[in-house]
Amino acid sequence: MHANTPIKPAYIDLHVHSTASDGSLSPVKIIQAADKANLRAIAITDHDTIDGSVEALQHQHSSGVEILPGVEISASFESGAMHILGYLIRLDDVSLRGVLKVLQKARASRNLQIIERLQGLGVDISYDEILKASGGGQVGRPHIAHVLVQKGIVQNIDNAFNKLLRKGSPAYAEKYRLLPVEAIEAISGAGGVPVLAHPFTLNAKTEGDLERVLVELKQAGLKGVEAYCPGHGPELTAMYERLADHHGLLVTGGTDFHGALKPEVHIGIGRGDLRIPYRLVEELKKETNQPPSPSLSP
Ligand SMILES: [Zn+2]
Numbered sequence: 475m476h477a478n479t480p481i482k483p484a485y486i487d488l489h490v491h492s493t494a495s496d497g498s499l500s501p502v503k504i505i506q507a508a509d510k511a512n513l514r515a516i517a518i519t520d521h522d523t524i525d526g527s528v529e530a531l532q533h534q535h536s537s538g539v540e541i542l543p544g545v546e547i548s549a550s551f552e553s554g555a556m557h558i559l560g561y562l563i564r565l566d567d568v569s570l571r572g573v574l575k576v577l578q579k580a581r582a583s584r585n586l587q588i589i590e591r592l593q594g595l596g597v598d599i600s601y602d603e604i605l606k607a608s609g610g611g612q613v614g615r616p617h618i619a620h621v622l623v624q625k626g627i628v629q630n631i632d633n634a635f636n637k638l639l640r641k642g643s644p645a646y647a648e649k650y651r652l653l654p655v656e657a658i659e660a661i662s663g664a665g666g667v668p669v670l671a672h673p674f675t676l677n678a679k680t681e682g683d684l685e686r687v688l689v690e691l692k693q694a695g696l697k698g699v700e701a702y703c704p705g706h707g708p709e710l711t712a713m714y715e716r717l718a719d720h721h722g723l724l725v726t727g728g729t730d731f732h733g734a735l736k737p738e739v740h741i742g743i744g745r746g747d748l749r750i751p752y753r754l755v756e757e758l759k760k761e762t763n764q765p766p767s768p769s770l771s772p
Pocket residue numbers: 546557671672
């Protein structure tokens with residue numbers, strides 16, 4: 475960094491989606507948005523792909539925003555959605571790339587299954603139409619829903635999910651997911667730090683239930699918990715901080731920014747009140763034994 479570059483305020487966003495998965499902004503546009511929001515560091519954590527991180531790192535020099543290599547991997551979990559974030563991963567790691575390739579293939583074949591089921595129900599829809607609707611990024615049920623609305627088959631996106639696409643409805647196809655331990659090992663194996671994303675989506679009923687899950691994940695190699703995110707009120711945040719502290723896990727935070735697909739969530743600040751401090755990046759780096767960033771530290 476240039477000697478007279480002004481020191482940025484020490485805020486970060488470690489959970490951002492780009493067009494490489496289901497966000498609406500390209501990695502370059504995300505860097506520009508982060509720069510404008512005065513963020514000091516971000517991580518692009520696309521679902522099951524590191525393409526967004528690779529592209530962002532190629533453009534890191536275009537701004538004063540530090541880019542942490544990242545990914546978000548879905549894992550199987552009975553009562554809710556379990557997503558494992560991976561930070562500071564080696565982007566050229568052969569075995570991580572292999573795992574992500576398997577997940578992407580599974581994603582593609584699931585989409586084809588859904589299309590076949592819709593066709594079986596007499597719906598006039600093709601995979602090409604879905605590809606077009608995706609605009610070149612990752613393809614998924616939201617794009618299928620979009621085409622169903624466009625064609626007047628359902629009234630809106632909610633209808634598309636409720637009547638056809640959600641679990642238990644006629645065009646639903648099961649998704650292949652890694653076991654939590656497999657997701658954690660894929661990240662650790664690439665030198666990264668595995669962190670449980672937005673714990674509230676696990677739908678744990680009590681603090682004790684969540685604690686049991688955390689203990690199991692920690693035994694599998696989990697290193698942190700995403701304590702700060704827009705879906706958490708102050709009480710949940712305090713609970714996640716308490717549990718992380720008690721079990722020797724670090725805390726991270728991010729907005730789960732998706733651009734225009736989730737317009738109420740803004741990069742860095744979520745719904746307006748998130749301020750995630752840069753020192754959490756230093757904590758992550760300690761986990762990987764990487765040197766801190768002296769030029770960026772206040
Ligand atoms: Zn997630």
